[in-house]
Amino acid sequence: MSVSRTADDIKVNIEVPYLSQTNNKYEPYSACNITCTAMCLKKFGIAGDGSEAQLEDQLYNKALVTGWNRFSPQGIKSLIESYGLTDRLNINAGTHDIYKSLDEGRPVIIHGFFTDPGHIIVIKGHTEKGHFVVHDPYGDLIANGWYYDINNSTEPHRGENLIYSKWLIGAACGSWSSGEAKVWYQTINHSELMAIENMWIHSVGL
Template sequence: MTLTLKILSATTLKQKPVQSSELADNQKQPITAGEEFELDSYSVEHDHVRCFFAKNTFKDTNAWYAFGKHIQVNHEQTLVFPKPLPDHIKLPIRYRSQRDNRLNPNGSCNVTSLAMCLDFLGAPRRKSQGQFEDELYEQMEWYGLRRHHPEDLARVVEMYGCRDVFRKDAKVDRLKSWLAEGNPAVIHGYFTSFGHIVVAAGYDATGFLIHDPYGEWHSWGYDRNEPGWYDNKGEYIHYSYNLISRLCIADGSFWVHFISKP
């Protein structure tokens, strides 16, 4: 079966998945639009594709990275990258409210969001009692980890046997692809002046389906969960792509934790 790499627009093959300007001349190879190459295999690494050429070498190697938006990969006559996405995805992630947490219910969106993802992925807990999010809060305190630092949140995920690839330059299309693969994600944004963290649980044509642990965001503020009365107002909330862009990508950066099984 033949894998074919097609160059959609003029690009530069690279030895590392970084900006070509950061590489020496012997680490990059310009390629013109319209060229096609046979591949032995390929792998997707965020916004780049690592290609192993079957019949071509450049500068004595057949392994190169290509920027994903400049190429496509076909298996026989079928497009396999970029993978066509379903029109909508809704992952069966159990919703958790932060407002009923024993520890810091108004400031624990971070560990509550992680608990939703870890629970969905089947990560084993270390305690048999209490809420998962309170357990994560205590674990971070015990190990001196900071809940408001994304790198420390990623460390907690990994402590529980899962993988967390945190990106400051994530794109909406990559997040949709991640969800379509059956994986959850955690998004940083300015839903509040201090900052807030939510879970991406799906998408449709106009926006993401979000598990917001605090409740439902509105331009005037939050319709927040009230413990013991109504505590799932943030479950599968539809936040439009425009809203996510305004609240999470205002400076061009999209902070996302791509969480999965190891």
């Protein structure tokens, strides 16, 4: 079990369907962006146009056709809002912005250096002690070794409803590289966590 796990009560847990990126039709190992987008769209009842079996594969094609960069915050925002939802994109966010969004019933898509090139997950809730309930489309990050227990065909839901600590989210999402994140995770304290103002988050809702 990862050291990112904590034992306290869940305070907020928004109902969001879980999707794994590893079974996507197109470029599954770089599809965290559209997979997280699809999770949040499905939370609000959006299924897409049926052009592909999976909504995330529809989003992949839509990004190609429109020219929206699915690797950029603005590209993800454009995809979300093209379906009639609102995306309160904040590229100078802190953990307080995440809690505020969750308390309003709005799931959060967030970028962090959970992997060397960077990775995107959905935050769907938080605990009484401020740790986060997440859907990680790639699998389960084992934070004490900083490696993934990756989703596969027999276990496609390893990344569903995980608890990632506020220290992990702070270090991974407040750093500028995976190397920095791995080091900072070992030492990050409360004042440093509260001072973070460089996360980029999508607060998704109606």
